[in-house]
Amino acid sequence: xxxxxxxxxxxxxxxxxxxxxxxxxxxxxxxxxxxxxxxxxxxxxxxxxxxxxxxxxxxxxxxxxxxxxxxxxxxxxxxxxxxxxxxxxxxxxxxxxxxxxxxxxxxxxxxxxxxxxxxxxxxxxxxxxxxxxxxxxxxxxxxxxxxxxxxxxxxxxxxxxxxxxxxxxxxxxxxxxxxxxxxxxxxxxxxxxxxxxxxxxxxxxxxxxxxxxxxxxxxxxxxxxxxxxxxxxxxxxxxxxxxxxxxxxxxxxxxxxxxxxxxxxxxxxxxxxxxxxxxxxxxxxxxxxxxxxxxxxxxxxxxxxxxxxxxxxxxxxxxxxxxxxxxxxxxxxxxxxxxxxxxxxxxxxxxxxxxxxxxxxxxxxxxxxxxxxxxxxxxxxxxxxxxxxxxxxxxxxxxxxxxxxxxxxxxxxxxxxxxxxxxxxxxxxxxxxxxxxxxxxxxxxxxxxxxxxxxx
Amino acid sequence: xxxxxxxxxxxxxxxxxxxxxxxxxxxxxxxxxxxxxxxxxxxxxxxxxxxxxxxxxxxxxxxxxxxxxxxxxxxxxxxxxxxxxxxxxxxxxxxxxxxxxxxxxxxxxxxxxxxxxxxxxxxxxxxxxxxxxxxxxxxxxxxxxxxxxxxxxxxxxxxxxxxxxxxxxxxxxx
Numbered sequence: 001x002x003x004x005x006x007x008x009x010x011x012x013x014x015x016x017x018x019x020x021x022x023x024x025x026x027x028x029x030x031x032x033x034x035x036x037x038x039x040x041x042x043x044x045x046x047x048x049x050x051x052x053x054x055x056x057x058x059x060x061x062x063x064x065x066x067x068x069x070x071x072x073x074x075x076x077x078x079x080x081x082x083x084x085x086x087x088x089x090x091x092x093x094x095x096x097x098x099x100x101x102x103x104x105x106x107x108x109x110x111x112x113x114x115x116x117x118x119x120x121x122x123x124x125x126x127x128x129x130x131x132x133x134x135x136x137x138x139x140x141x142x143x144x145x146x147x148x149x150x151x152x153x154x155x156x157x158x159x160x161x162x163x164x165x166x167x168x169x170x171x172x173x174x175x176x177x178x179x180x181x182x183x184x185x186x187x188x189x190x191x192x193x194x195x196x197x198x199x200x201x202x203x204x205x206x207x208x209x210x211x212x213x214x215x216x217x218x219x220x221x222x223x224x225x226x227x228x229x230x231x232x233x234x235x236x237x238x239x240x241x242x243x244x245x246x247x248x249x250x251x252x253x254x255x256x257x258x259x260x261x262x263x264x265x266x267x268x269x270x271x272x273x274x275x276x277x278x279x280x281x282x283x284x285x286x287x288x289x290x291x292x293x294x295x296x297x298x299x300x301x302x303x304x305x306x307x308x309x310x311x312x313x314x315x316x317x318x319x320x321x322x323x324x325x326x327x328x329x330x331x332x333x334x335x336x337x338x339x340x341x342x343x344x345x346x347x348x349x350x351x352x353x354x355x356x357x358x359x360x361x362x363x364x365x366x367x368x369x370x371x372x373x374x375x376x377x378x379x380x381x382x383x384x385x386x387x388x389x390x391x392x393x394x395x396x397x398x399x400x401x402x403x404x405x406x407x408x409x410x411x412x413x414x415x416x417x418x419x420x421x422x423x424x425x426x427x428x429x430x431x432x433x434x435x436x437x438x439x440x441x442x443x444x445x446x447x448x449x450x451x452x453x454x455x456x
Numbered sequence: 457x458x459x460x461x462x463x464x465x466x467x468x469x470x471x472x473x474x475x476x477x478x479x480x481x482x483x484x485x486x487x488x489x490x491x492x493x494x495x496x497x498x499x500x501x502x503x504x505x506x507x508x509x510x511x512x513x514x515x516x517x518x519x520x521x522x523x524x525x526x527x528x529x530x531x532x533x534x535x536x537x538x539x540x541x542x543x544x545x546x547x548x549x550x551x552x553x554x555x556x557x558x559x560x561x562x563x564x565x566x567x568x569x570x571x572x573x574x575x576x577x578x579x580x581x582x583x584x585x586x587x588x589x590x591x592x593x594x595x596x597x598x599x600x601x602x603x604x605x606x607x608x609x610x611x612x613x614x615x616x617x618x619x620x621x622x623x624x625x626x627x628x629x630x
Contacts, residue, residue, distance in 0.1 A: 006613075006614060009613055010545070012553065013550060014545060016544075016553030017541040017544045017545045017560060018529070018531075018532065018533065019488025019527065019528030019556075019557050022487070023490070023554065025487075028487075191588055192552075193490065193498060193554040193555050193586060194552070194554045195491075242552060244552045244554055245552075272491065275495060
């Protein structure tokens with residue numbers, strides 16, 4: 001406990017400020033090959049022809065790989081959790097987003113690798129692309145995924161993440177007003193200063209040493225081992241130094257392909273994405289489409305919420321079903337609403353696949369919920385702090401998925417914000433706490449949802 | 457071609473239009489300048505050329521024959537941090553560390569040019585240096601502290617309230 005309350009140096013601080021930290025790109029292995037990728041120039045197309053023979057025969061080119069070189073072509077990022085795979089490591093029959101990797105070249109230097117990529121013959125037949133999640137459900141929408149235009153494998157083979165709680169019909173019948181809003185935060189690129197990079201060294205004993213910038217080392221190890229169809233003890237991952245990730249280095253973006261190139265060429269291989277590739281091809285935070293309709297009373301209680309979420313998963317599933325699940329659990333935000341009807345879909349589009357970013361799945365819904373709380377206050381002519389405090393999660397309240405709160409922090413947080421802003425509050429609000437609801441703070445509609453904190 | 461790099465004379469054999477960044481990293485093995493964008497947009501490759509902060513990714517080496525180059529390795533050592541390095545360390549201005557090399561060198565040049573703790577001036581001096589971790593506040597704090605002479609060696613580490621002696625942490629400056 002010596003560290004609590006002390007002001008301590010970062011363990012890596014001196015190395016950082018003297019330039020001694022060894023990032024993946026700084027690892028020096030003599031004879032390392034450089035990698036370049038042939039990426040899809042189209043958003044959506046069938047692959048009619050792919051010929052790498054000319055590239056493979058060029059001077060200085062040591063290995064070229066396509067889908068044919070991958071022992072297990074499809075392995076989902078959530079396969080370990082039983083969620084089926086949908087994405088080939090390298091495109092085989094079609095491409096579904098601009099920048100999707102099709103073939104990779106490892107060569108003596110960067111220029112040779114790039115020249116070889118340009119010598120690959122690729123024949124594409126372009127197809128209509130889908131970018132708007134709202135149009136994915138139309139009968140004439142482009143068909144972009146083998147599972148349909150939205151993810152169909154939630155528990156019980158449901159095609160959506162669904163939450164039903166209480167009696168939504170009753171709530172809307174009893175409401176004094178219905179407050180509606182649509183919220184659409186856009187995609188965000190993580191922009192780590194260190195682009196995606198890895199270096200793979202084939203060792204004499206048959207193992208691969210993989211220098212990785214991953215944020216999820218053991219997870220990446222599992223993904224690489226699965227694609228390569230080798231046991232985990234063939235892979236030695238070296239990680240822990242990440243030049244910025246923010247969620248964007250959870251996906252296994254480079255390690256598997258570099259491993260295949262290292263095995264095929266028998267030489268150390270490095271792949272460092274350009275900034276352009278990082279913007280064009282790396283996964284982003286998802287764009288979200290959220291529609292909320294709340295049944296409210298004129299004194300500011302929220303009786304019920306209907307919500308529809310369309311989560312733009314991009315071209316493949318990756319982590320999106322997990323992100324949407326987190327999103328659904330948080331769709332009432334820091335507030336207690338007893339009657340709920342939530343439907344969320346992971347929609348496939350021809351965007352780059354989306355992924356985790358700081359508060360995966362939750363930041364989007366927090367933005368929507370907080371904006372909506374202020375909208376309710378405005379439409380009802382009430383104070384935005386008071387309506388938040390009134391509906392705030394308290395001990396004994398239950399979340400959308402039935403968790404009983406034992407230590408919620410909504411009330412003290414909102415009071416602290418009010419203090420910082422100098423916002424005046426009436427005495428009964430000023431003295432609120434997170435304690436169990438009683439009296440006026442336990443209106444009839446909240447009685448039925450109360451749980452037993454001791455049991456959790 | 458000849459360069460003076462961190463005080464030492466180096467012969468360089470790269471082709472004339474090779475960017476200085478590539479020469480430093482790939483030919484000379486000096487890795488503190490980072491290839492963040494290679495388009496002059498992020499500042500992570502910054503080095504001092506004759507004491508002036510410049511982006512190594514945009515400089516063809518042919519234009520630098522005889523130039524005096526300083527990278528972060530040449531500023532101070534782990535045992536003897538320069539004032540700006542010490543201040544970055546003490547103010548937690550380095551998080552992931554990838555932009556730090558360019559930030560420290562730009563800040564060093566700012567102070568050598570008579571920079572003051574004035575925050576807008578510091579912001580101006582660091583314009584074009586991208587950091588995605590810190591939100592810049594601690595970086596500006598660090599430069600301001602160094603400009604105000606507040607950077608010191610190991611005076612900012614504090615024990616928790618009520619304890620008498622500083623906490624010993626492996627890796628902390630003695």
